[in-house]
Amino acid sequence: MPPIRVLFVCAKNQWRSPTAAAIYQNDARLTVRSAGLSPQSRCVVSAKLLAWADLVMVMENRHAARLRERFRAEMELPEIVSLDIPDDFPFMDATLIDLLRSAVEIQLDDWLAS
Incomplete structure (x- = not known):
């Protein structure tokens, strides 16, 4: 199976x-990229990035809603799931890593089971 x-x-x-x-x-199951919704993001979400993805994992439900609102008319969106991760932690914070690992693994288990 190719990486997700x-x-x-x-x-x-x-x-x-x-x-x-x-x-x-470095997870062999995945090929990953990241992006943001704000025009000031380091990497801004684009139709090209969404077309590349098999699965989009957003941090909050409002991010999923904004993606659907912004891109639904121009393309068929990949599956979008929310991880429910609050914006309370700096980059690579230990608690953030734990929350992400837990939430991502649940979504990956669901994805691989389907």
């Missing part, structure tokens, strides 16, 4: 989504 292409998305691509990408970058 996962796009991690948060608001500014500053803390949460880059942390998720960093901790999963």
